[in-house]
Each structure stands twice: as structure tokens, then as C-alpha cells.
Amino acid sequence: MTYFIDRRANAKHKSAVNRQRFLDRYRTHIKRSVEEAVNRRSITDMERGEKVSIPSRDISEPVFQHGPGGRRSIVAPGNKEFVEGDRLRRPGGGSGGDGAGEGGASNQGEGMDEFAFTLSREEFLDFVFDGLELPHLERKALVDLDEVRRVRAGVSKEGVPARINIVRSMREAQARRIAMRAPIRRALREATEALAEEERKDPVLRNPARISELKVEIERLKKRLETVPFIDTYDLRYNNLIDQPQPSSKAVMFCVMDVSGSMTQAHKDIAKRFFLLLYLFLERNYDKVELVFVRHHTAAKEVDEEEFFYSRETGGTIVSSALTLVDEIIEARYPPGQWNLYVAQASDGDNWDDDSITCRELLVERLMPRLQYFTYVEITPHAHQALWEEYERVEAEYDERFAMRQIVEAGDIYPVFRELFKRRIAST
Amino acid sequence: MTRRKPIATGSDWNFDILHAFEEEIARLADEYRLDTYPNQIEVITTEQMMDAYASVGMPVGYHHWSFGKQFLAVEQAYRRGQMGLAYELVINSDPCIAYLMEENTLMMQVLVMAHACYGHNSFFKGNYLFRTWTDASSIVDYLVFARKYISECEERHGVAAVEQLLDACHALQNYGVDRYKRPSPVSAAEEARRQTEREAHLQAQVNTLWRTIPGRPRDDILPGMADEEDPLGLHEGGRYPPEPQENLLYFIEKNAPLLAPWQREVVRIVRKLAQYFYPQRQTQVMNEGWATFWHYTLMNRLYEEGLVDEGLMLEFLQSHTAVVNQPAFDSGYFSGINPYALGFAIFTDLRRICEAPTEEDRQWFPDSAGGDWRETLEFAMKNFKDESFIQQFLSPKVIRDLKLFMVVDDDQEEMLEVAAIHDERGYRRIRESLATQYALAVREPNIQVYAADIRGDRSLTLRHVQDSRRPLARSVYPVIRHLHQLWGFPVRLESLHGEEVVRRYHWPLPEEERRD
Numbered sequence: 001m002t003y004f005i006d007r008r009a010n011a012k013h014k015s016a017v018n019r020q021r022f023l024d025r026y027r028t029h030i031k032r033s034v035e036e037a038v039n040r041r042s043i044t045d046m047e048r049g050e051k052v053s054i055p056s057r058d059i060s061e062p063v064f065q066h067g068p069g070g071r072r073s074i075v076a077p078g079n080k081e082f083v084e085g086d087r088l089r090r091p092g093g094g095s096g097g098d099g100a101g102e103g104g105a106s107n108q109g110e111g112m113d114e115f116a117f118t119l120s121r122e123e124f125l126d127f128v129f130d131g132l133e134l135p136h137l138e139r140k141a142l143v144d145l146d147e148v149r150r151v152r153a154g155v156s157k158e159g160v161p162a163r164i165n166i167v168r169s170m171r172e173a174q175a176r177r178i179a180m181r182a183p184i185r186r187a188l189r190e191a192t193e194a195l196a197e198e199e200r201k202d203p204v205l206r207n208p209a210r211i212s213e214l215k216v217e218i219e220r221l222k223k224r225l226e227t228v229p230f231i232d233t234y235d236l237r238y239n240n241l242i243d244q245p246q247p248s249s250k251a252v253m254f255c256v257m258d259v260s261g262s263m264t265q266a267h268k269d270i271a272k273r274f275f276l277l278l279y280l281f282l283e284r285n286y287d288k289v290e291l292v293f294v295r296h297h298t299a300a301k302e303v304d305e306e307e308f309f310y311s312r313e314t315g316g317t318i319v320s321s322a323l324t325l326v327d328e329i330i331e332a333r334y335p336p337g338q339w340n341l342y343v344a345q346a347s348d349g350d351n352w353d354d355d356s357i358t359c360r361e362l363l364v365e366r367l368m369p370r371l372q373y374f375t376y377v378e379i380t381p382h383a384h385q386a387l388w389e390e391y392e393r394v395e396a397e398y399d400e401r402f403a404m405r406q407i408v409e410a411g412d413i414y415p416v417f418r419e420l421f422k423r424r425i426a427s428t
Numbered sequence: 429m430t431r432r433k434p435i436a437t438g439s440d441w442n443f444d445i446l447h448a449f450e451e452e453i454a455r456l457a458d459e460y461r462l463d464t465y466p467n468q469i470e471v472i473t474t475e476q477m478m479d480a481y482a483s484v485g486m487p488v489g490y491h492h493w494s495f496g497k498q499f500l501a502v503e504q505a506y507r508r509g510q511m512g513l514a515y516e517l518v519i520n521s522d523p524c525i526a527y528l529m530e531e532n533t534l535m536m537q538v539l540v541m542a543h544a545c546y547g548h549n550s551f552f553k554g555n556y557l558f559r560t561w562t563d564a565s566s567i568v569d570y571l572v573f574a575r576k577y578i579s580e581c582e583e584r585h586g587v588a589a590v591e592q593l594l595d596a597c598h599a600l601q602n603y604g605v606d607r608y609k610r611p612s613p614v615s616a617a618e619e620a621r622r623q624t625e626r627e628a629h630l631q632a633q634v635n636t637l638w639r640t641i642p643g644r645p646r647d648d649i650l651p652g653m654a655d656e657e658d659p660l661g662l663h664e665g666g667r668y669p670p671e672p673q674e675n676l677l678y679f680i681e682k683n684a685p686l687l688a689p690w691q692r693e694v695v696r697i698v699r700k701l702a703q704y705f706y707p708q709r710q711t712q713v714m715n716e717g718w719a720t721f722w723h724y725t726l727m728n729r730l731y732e733e734g735l736v737d738e739g740l741m742l743e744f745l746q747s748h749t750a751v752v753n754q755p756a757f758d759s760g761y762f763s764g765i766n767p768y769a770l771g772f773a774i775f776t777d778l779r780r781i782c783e784a785p786t787e788e789d790r791q792w793f794p795d796s797a798g799g800d801w802r803e804t805l806e807f808a809m810k811n812f813k814d815e816s817f818i819q820q821f822l823s824p825k826v827i828r829d830l831k832l833f834m835v836v837d838d839d840q841e842e843m844l845e846v847a848a849i850h851d852e853r854g855y856r857r858i859r860e861s862l863a864t865q866y867a868l869a870v871r872e873p874n875i876q877v878y879a880a881d882i883r884g885d886r887s888l889t890l891r892h893v894q895d896s897r898r899p900l901a902r903s904v905y906p907v908i909r910h911l912h913q914l915w916g917f918p919v920r921l922e923s924l925h926g927e928e929v930v931r932r933y934h935w936p937l938p939e940e941e942r943r944d
Binding site: 002003006015020024065070079118 | 468479501587595601602756765830837845847895898907
């Protein structure tokens with residue numbers, strides 16, 4: 001007796017729970033791999049899975065086993081030239097056999113140094129954000145209202161034939177028909193009853209004039225009933241469209257970073273992480289996100305990502321050079337009416353002393369009025385300098401759209417990021 | 429024999445074709461008097477096959493990270509193309525569940541049906557180990573119970589606590605089998621009812637055992653030893669347990685002083701499942717050999733009757749040859765003896781011995797030579813496990829064909845010695861040595877519960893009896909740490925060579941060792 005069952009439609013991913021348990025258990029290992037990947041990858045290239053390796057010994061499941069040593073005999077196939085009594089050197093020089101035979105082969109996964117597997121994209125991002133969700137921002141709060149989109153908005157009495165709402169029109173027509181016919185029907189019923197009463201009377205007592213009058217009246221009413229139109233122009237209803245202000249779906253993110261001698265690679269990695277977060281966040285909110293990389297020491301320059309993060313520079317720092325360049329780029333390529341503009345700046349806080357005031361003026365007068373949001377992260381364990389103080393004044397002025405925080409180590413990034421954006425939610 | 433029209437040609441299949449083939453295979457199997465459970469053949473996708481693989485073939489499993497690890501490993505290997513997936517997966521249950529992957533070609537489906545649904549299936553039903561130790565009709569039921577119980581525990585006590593406990597049990601699961609008692613079959617409902625009763629009863633027993641107020645720890649006196657310094661006779665009760673116990677998990681379940689009732693039940697679940705897999709660990713060569721022998725025989729019959737065409741047969745032969753290929757020891761592909769190759773060779777040769785015995789065969793197999801091959805094979809399948817099967821049926825011809833040789837590796841000698849090769853003098857030694865190689869008792873260290881110090885410090889002492897001076901691998905420490913977690917008090921392990929203790933392991937580590 002045999003049954004065939006087609007189970008292909010059944011749920012897959014029966015192992016999903018077990019897989020998740022495994023990932024949870026080796027969270028620290030996986031996080032290390034993910035962190036390396038984050039550092040290695042381009043920040044526009046975060047949304048895919050990642051191969052992760054864990055040393056096998058760390059995830060082995062121990063059982064009692066025989067170790068090397070003692071006396072054992074091994075039977076193996078494929079003898080070519082051996083005869084009884086031959087003596088051979090130990091392969092590999094160590095003790096024990098070469099794993100021939102069952103004794104050594106029983107440990108599953110032995111001989112493989114690394115246990116490798118692939119994280120899915122979601123799992124990867126989960127680890128990037130360490131299981132936390134990106135703050136859910138209301139998009140409205142962050143964008144300009146400068147494009148419109150026509151959206152359905154109920155029904156109206158006016159419109160073009162192409163947008164007739166048939167169901168609503170027919171319903172209106174029926175209501176109107178009922179309303180218009182009711183008094184006619186009532187009159188008709190009364191006339192009919194009067195006629196019947198007249199006709200029930202004795203033929204001598206009948207009033208022939210009244211009867212014919214009633215008959216004419218009935219005839220007239222019946223005609224009126226028929227002339228109530230099935231559908232009329234007042235009945236027509238149209239699907240209404242209105243213009244709704246549409247958030248611009250394009251955003252540009254300026255990454256501004258100090259690359260002067262005082263910024264180490266560690267600083268840059270922290271900055272990169274921060275830019276990455278902002279980028280992922282923007283990408284979820286806009287259809288299109290462009291990145292502009294501006295780096296500066298004493299002079300600012302627009303560069304590509306590779307150069308932005310990895311080329312080395314030395315020298316002093318003039319922050320205003322970068323802000324000026326950003327301003328110029330906005331002027332030239334990103335008219336604020338069409339683009340949502342974001343600036344994320346990272347620096348270690350060093351600046352030419354009297355330049356900080358210039359920066360504040362630039363921000364307050366030129367940039368802030370046009371930007372959606374400006375974030376500044378200062379990566380330093382040290383005390384703040386002039387730039388921070390000047391920026392604090394900007395923040396006071398543009399409380400809603402300017403945010404600044406200090407980051408000391410990589411672990412601070414996420415909390416800082418969330419804090420920067422949390423305030424925005426509260427304010428809307 | 430009249431040749432009929434092939435049932436189907438090409439590599440595409442559909443359910444009607446599978447049905448038709450299944451009927452033919454069933455008819456032939458019946459001709460050969462193969463006794464099987466009813467078959468439940470499930471067609472599944474690759475993804476589902478990986479799921480099934482990851483849960484060691486259990487159709488329903490409780491959750492544990494190690495299955496996730498298994499899944500990731502299978503997935504990775506499959507994606508990289510290192511592994512042809514699951515040529516067959518069959519579950520020892522009644523009805524016998526076998527999986528067919530939808531990507532398989534028609535040939536593969538027919539082959540898997542012959543191999544799994546008639547080969548393995550009849551083995552599960554016939555072999556004495558499976559008959560004694562597993563209960564095919566209730567296993568799926570029990571798995572359902574286990575999964576439900578463990579997920580309830582996770583809800584009540586937290587995933588971490590359950591996971592830790594399972595880790596510890598898994599480390600010891602090879603030592604969680606009864607070798608001499610047959611477990612009784614129970615259904616899921618029955619099991620759930622009994623489980624509640626058992627909880628209360630078991631705890632009461634444990635309480636009785638540990639009722640004695642622990643005295644001061646006396647390391648100088650071995651438990652059970654009569655001593656002048658023990659005038660009150662606290663240790664006179666003798667050692668507990670009176671006989672060494674080989675089922676560690678059973679001993680833990682019944683005696684561990686600190687386990688909560690639900691923990692005892694989890695130990696029991698792992699133990700029961702280990703018991704279920706116990707026969708499979710001991711019959712790999714036989715089981716695969718038997719199934720391979722039958723798929724080979726049945727496929728050839730299908731071809732002889734004209735039910736499959738030459739194309740399908742060639743594809744089959746190629747696949748079959750790959751399965752029974754045995755790379756030589758010095759080949760890059762060598763990874764131990766291929767159980768399919770060895771088992772297939774022995775069964776095939778056994779048939780030859782019955783049908784066309786030579787003088788040598790008459791000498792070696794006086795009972796089988798010239799006998800009825802079907803009955804001889806049936807007898808071999810039913811009454812042996814790998815160890816005894818090889819001991820009994822490995823013929824000189826198979827030794828010659830596989831060119832088996834035996835090497836002795838002794839750490840007291842500088843060189844390895846070739847002790848026997850495939851010649852007149854070597855056959856018996858090779859046969860014996862290979863049989864031993866498959867004996868569980870030799871493959872796994874012999875470790876038993878020796879004493880639980882019920883009157884003293886409550887420590888647990890295990891004894892490892894060395895086999896040919898082979899020591900324990902370093903994994904012994906993590907394992908006794910797990911054991912300590914279950915037992916709750918110090919755990920000692922003594923390694924014995926003969927009567928002499930040659931090595932002691934402790935957990936927790938004594939102070940002086942910890943400093944190293």
C-alpha cells in the first residue's frame with residue numbers, strides 16, 4: 001500500500017527558528033564579521049547578505065571521543081604494494097593515523113577550520129543595527145511640499161465622462177426616481193380608489209362626468225409616471241481627483257568630513273558608520289538618494305567614495321571651505337525646490353580659530369534656510385573647541401533642523417543617531 | 429520473459445508515471461518477498477529537503493540551535509554545489525515516510541523509490557535491532573509530544589535555560605541508550621498523561637535517595653569502602669549504584685539531585701530519541717548495503733521486463749556506480765570506507781556464494797554456499813548488526829576486490845605496521861579487525877557511572893575503561909562540564925587501564941589546576 005503526497009506547497013523555512021537560534025547564539029562572532037564587512041563595503045552597498053565564518057572549534061558540540069594515542073588497527077581499502085610485515089612511517093609525523101577508518105572520521109566537520117554560512121540581507125542589516133530598528137520618521141516632517149500628485153478624493157457632481165462613477169450615479173438615479181414618483185403614485189392610487197368607489201355605486205346614482213374626469217386623470221398620472229426619467233444629468237457622479245502636495249521623492253545627502261592629519265582611520269570608520277546609517281535611513285524614505293562626498297582640510301574638494309574614506313591627507317583644517325563648496329554645489333546642481341537636502345558632517349572638532357565664526361555665518365545665512373536637516377557629529381573624546389561652541393549657537397537658532405552630537409567610540413553611533421532623529425518625531 | 433513497452437521515457441515525471449512505476453516495483457518486491465511497512469511518499473522541494481536534512485530526518489523536531497547550524501551547513505554546501513542534495517531521505521516510521529525531491533529526474537525518482545521505499549523500508553521492518561529498539565508506529569507521535577513539551581518548557585522557563593539543558597543532554601546522548609531492555613511503545617496522548625504522573629513519582633524517588641543529610645565531605649575515603657574511621661557505618665550501605673550504569677542519561681534522569689521535574693522530562697526526551705537512532709548507528713553498512721542491493725536488483729528487473737529504456741538504465745548505472753565507488757586509501761577522495769560500497773559488495777557476494785559457490789566459498793560459508801540466496805540474504809538482514817554482519821559475511825572475495833589491508837598504529841612503536849593484507853593469512857584478521865572497527869563499543873569510549881556519593885559530598889564518579897590504551901580526546905572537559913551542569917555536584921572521571929587508574933578528570937577543576 002502506497003500513498004503519494006505532494007508537499008511542495010507546504011511551508012518551507014521549517015528551520016527558520018533553529019537558524020535564528022544559531023545566529024543568536026553566535027551573535028558576537030557574527031557581529032565581528034558584519035563589522036568587518038561594514039568597513040570593507042561601500043556605503044551604497046550595504047543591503048545584501050554577507051558570508052560569515054566562525055572557527056569550527058567554537059561551535060563544536062562535544063561528545064566523548066577517543067583521542068590520539070594507544071594502539072589501534074585500521075582497515076583501509078586499495079592496497080597496492082604493501083605486504084604483511086611492512087613498516088611505514090606515520091603520515092603527517094604526528095601520532096595516530098591519518099584519519100583512515102571510522103575512529104577519526106566520526107567527528108562531523110572535523111578538518112574544516114571554519115564553519116561558513118551566508119547571512120540573508122535582512123539578517124545582515126539586523127546585525128548592522130544590532131537588532132534595533134531604524135527610527136520610523138514621518139516623512140512629512142522632513143520634506144518640502146513642492147510637487148503635487150492627483151489623488152482620488154471621494155465623488156463630485158462635476159467631472160468628465162471618463163470618470164463617471166457608475167454605481168454612485170445609478171444609486172442617485174434610483175433615489176431620485178423613488179422621490180419623484182411617490183406623489184404621482186399617491187395621486188394615482190387616490191384616483192383609482194375614487195373611480196372604483198364611483199363604479200360600485202348603483203348605476204342610477206353614478207356620476208358619468210366624474211367617472212370620465214377620473215379616467216382622464218388616471219391616464220394623465222400614468223403618463224407622468226412613465227415620463228420620470230430613468231437617469232438624469234443630476235444623477236451623474238464623478239470620481240473626484242484633487243491635487244495633493246507631494247513630497248519630493250529625491251534627496252541628496254552631502255557627506256562632509258574633515259580629513260586633516262588629526263583624523264585617524266578609526267575616526268573615519270566611525271564617521272563612515274554614521275553616514276551609512278543616515279544613508280540607509282534616507283533610502284527608505286526617498287525613491288532616489290544621491291550622495292555627494294566633500295572632504296576638506298584647509299581646502300575642500302568633491303571626491304568619490306573610495307577617495308573620501310580611504311585616501312590620506314594631512315594639514316590644517318578650515319571647515320568653512322567645505323560648507324562653501326556644499327553651498328556652491330547646491331547652487332549649481334540641486335535646486336532646493338526639487339531636492340531634499342541633507343548634510344551630515346563629521347569632524348574631530350579641530351578648526352582654524354577664527355574660521356568657526358565664518359562657519360556659523362555660512363550656516364545661518366546660506367545653508368540652513370535651504371536644508372532639510374543638518375547633522376554634525378564630533379568624533380573626539382576631548383573637550384569641545386570653538387567650532388562646537390559656534391554650532392551650538394546655530395542649533396539654538398534652528399532647533400528643528402540642526403542636530404549635533406559627540407561620538408567617542410563606534411558603540412555610540414547608533415544611540416546618537418536615534419537621538420538625533422527622535423527629537424524630530426516629537427516635534428511634529 | 430516478454431518485453432513490455434517502457435512506462436515512460438525521458439527525464440520528466442508526473443504523478444501518474446510515479447504511480448505506475450511504484451506499482452511495478454511493488455509487484456517485483458513482492459515477488460522477492462520483501463516485507464515492508466506501507467509507504468508514504470512525499471514530493472518536496474529543495475528547500476524542504478534541506479529542512480528535513482537539518483533535523484536529522486525527523487519530520488517534526490524540537491527547536492535547537494544545533495539544527496540551525498546543520499541547516500546552514502547544508503545550505504552553504506548545496507549553494508556552492510559541493511553536495512548533491514539528498515538522493516534519498518527515509519524515516520523509520522509506520523507508514524514509512526520517504527521524500528522525493530521535485531528536481532530529481534525520472535530515473536532518480538524510480539531509483540529512490542526502489543532504494544528507500546522497498547530497500548530501507550524492509551530493513552526497518554525486518555532487522556532485529558529496529559524491531560527491538562524502535563517503535564515505528566509511535567515515533568512520529570512521540571516527536572510531536574517532544575516538540576510540544578519542549579516549547580512549553582521554553583515558554584515557562586525561558587529559551588536560554590532549555591537550550592543549556594539540551595546542550596548538556598546532547599553531549600551525552602550517545603550514552604543515553606539502553607542496550608538490554610526494550611522500551612515500550614506509547615502514543616503522544618498517552619505519553620502526555622503519563623508524563624504528569626511520572627513527574628510526581630520521579631521526584632518522590634529522588635527525594636528518598638537524597639534524604640540523608642549530607643555529612644562532611646571525606647575525600648580520603650572512597651565511597652563504599654569500609655573504614656575504621658567510619659564506626660557509624662555511614663558508608664556501609666555499599667556503593668551507589670551497586671552495579672555500574674552505562675546509560676548515563678537514564679541515571680541522571682532518575683538520580684540527579686537538583687533537577688526540576690521538567691528538566692528530568694527533557695533529559696528523558698533526548699534519551700528516547702537517542703534510543704530511536706541507536707539501531708541506525710549500528711547498522712549503517714547493512715542498511716545502506718541492503719537498500720543498494722535492492723535498488724540494483726529491482727532496477728535490473730525493470731529493465732529486463734522492458735519497463736525502462738536503455739537511456740534511463742544508463743543514467744541509473746552511472747548514478748549507481750558513483751554511489752558504490754570506493755576510493756583507495758591514498759586517493760584524494762578517500763574519506764573512510766564507503767558504507768554503500770562495502771554493504772553492497774557483501775550482499776552481492778552473498779548472493780553469488782549461494783548461486784555459484786566456489787571451493788573457497790564452500791570452505792568459508794558451508795551453510796550458505798549453494799543455498800537459497802533469498803533466504804540467506806533475509807537471514808543476514810534480519811539477525812545482524814554491522815559488527816556481527818561483517819564478522820559473519822565478509823568473504824575473501826570481497827576483501828580481495830576491495831584490496832583491504834590492515835595497519836596497526838601503536839603509539840609505543842615508531843612505525844606503523846601492515847599487519848595483514850588480502851591474502852590467505854590475512855583474511856580472518858582483516859575481517860575481525862574491520863568488524864571491530866564497526867563495533868560501537870570500540871568506536872565510542874566505554875564510560876559508565878561508577879559511583880554517586882550519596883552520603884558524602886554528592887559527587888558523581890564515572891569510569892572510563894580504556895580500550896587498547898586509547899585515551900580520551902580533549903573534548904572530555906566540555907562534556908563533563910555539561911554533565912556537572914546536570915548533576916549539580918562535582919563530577920569525576922577516572923580513566924582505567926586494566927585495574928589501574930591512569931588518568932583522572934575533574935569538574936569543577938580543583939584549585940591547583942585552575943591556576944595553570
